[in-house]
Amino acid sequence: MSKVRVVVAGPRGRMGNEAVNLVKNTENYELVAVLDHRHGGKLLNDIEGFHGFSSVPVFSNIEDCFQNVQADVLIDLTIPEVGMHHTRTALQYGVRPVVGTTGFTNDDLQELENTCNEKELGCIIAPNFALGAVLMMKFSQMAGKYFRDVEIIELHHDQKLDAPSGTAVKTAEMISEVRESKVQGHPAEKETMAGARGANFDGMHIHSVRLPGLIAHQQVMFGSEGQMLTIRHDSFNRASFMSGVKLAVDTVMKIDTFVYGLENIME
Ligand SMILES: NC(=O)C1=CN([C@@H]2O[C@H](COP(=O)(O)OP(=O)(O)OC[C@H]3O[C@@H](n4cnc5c(N)ncnc54)[C@H](OP(=O)(O)O)[C@@H]3O)[C@@H](O)[C@H]2O)C=CC1
Numbered sequence: 680m681s682k683v684r685v686v687v688a689g690p691r692g693r694m695g696n697e698a699v700n701l702v703k704n705t706e707n708y709e710l711v712a713v714l715d716h717r718h719g720g721k722l723l724n725d726i727e728g729f730h731g732f733s734s735v736p737v738f739s740n741i742e743d744c745f746q747n748v749q750a751d752v753l754i755d756l757t758i759p760e761v762g763m764h765h766t767r768t769a770l771q772y773g774v775r776p777v778v779g780t781t782g783f784t785n786d787d788l789q790e791l792e793n794t795c796n797e798k799e800l801g802c803i804i805a806p807n808f809a810l811g812a813v814l815m816m817k818f819s820q821m822a823g824k825y826f827r828d829v830e831i832i833e834l835h836h837d838q839k840l841d842a843p844s845g846t847a848v849k850t851a852e853m854i855s856e857v858r859e860s861k862v863q864g865h866p867a868e869k870e871t872m873a874g875a876r877g878a879n880f881d882g883m884h885i886h887s888v889r890l891p892g893l894i895a896h897q898q899v900m901f902g903s904e905g906q907m908l909t910i911r912h913d914s915f916n917r918a919s920f921m922s923g924v925k926l927a928v929d930t931v932m933k934i935d936t937f938v939y940g941l942e943n944i945m946e
């Protein structure tokens with residue numbers, strides 16, 4: 680069986696680094712290139728912290744990369760604007776994207792879905808690759824059918840760029856598919872300090888905590904008369920995301936559609 684040829688974008692990042700090691704340590708994957716805006720023209724071995732990658736070229740430009748290297752899958756772990764450009768371009772070159780980068784807009788997602796349909800090419804966008812986090816979202820969706828009052832609290836390390844997190848947005852979207860709409864809190868409630876009640880998604884509130892020492896955590900709180908249900912997930916390291924990245928890479932090779940969220944491919 681031929682190997683899955685993978686390009687990783689953002690290899691020096693916290694997630695990209697884990698992904699490079701995942702590809703290296705997976706027998707039927709081959710790391711054919713990386714995309715790094717600061718080190719184009721080098722070999723991955725020449726970048727500090729990488730060993731055993733003497734044949735892996737580094738490109739700073741994705742078009743150059745796909746014109747010079749045959750690839751099956753792009754794993755993108757960068758920032759939203761760059762991730763969107765990479766994903767768009769990968770699809771144009773017939774390369775299947777697996778995207779962990781968060782912060783894409785609804786318009787971005789719609790555009791990518793249209794392109795996938797047009798090209799009949801698989802693409803997986805996963806706001807959270809941790810299988811436990813995906814279950815947390817699914818359990819929250821189940822609970823949302825019975826509890827209309829929901830507060831989502833996401834907690835992350837203080838180097839995170841986007842707020843609310845992609846996971847929190849996806850959780851709110853999934854709950855809103857089953858929850859009867861409600862504007863929560865007192866009708867006359869007033870913030871005496873802007874932001875005190877967090878972001879508002881269909882009346883649900885989302886609160887973003889950023890602290891050094893945290894990795895990725897979320898708790899979803901449901902309240903009703905005399906009771907409260909809390910559903911919580913914690914990622915204590917970035918290895919927690921890698922089984923989901925592998926599931927996504929394996930799956931994207933078999934599909935010709937657009938998938939937003941790992942819950943759609945977990946059996
Ligand atoms: N789906 C999931 O399960 C998870 C998703 N994420 C998401 O993945 C993304 C990456 O997270 P994380 O690894 O923590 O972030 P890092 O900041 O550690 O890594 C981001 C990488 O992107 C690179 N980058 C930044 N700007 C550019 C640019 N203009 N062009 C090309 N590359 C650029 C950075 O390079 P440089 O250092 O030079 O700036 C860095 O290598 C985020 O969107 C995060 O929300 C994170 C964890 C889990």
Ligand SMILES: O=C(O)C1=N[C@H](C(=O)O)C[C@H](O)C1
Nearest residue numbers: 781806807839844845846895
């Ligand atoms: O930036 C992070 O770290 C994470 N980002 C993703 C998100 O925005 O939900 C996934 C996970 O929470 C870690």
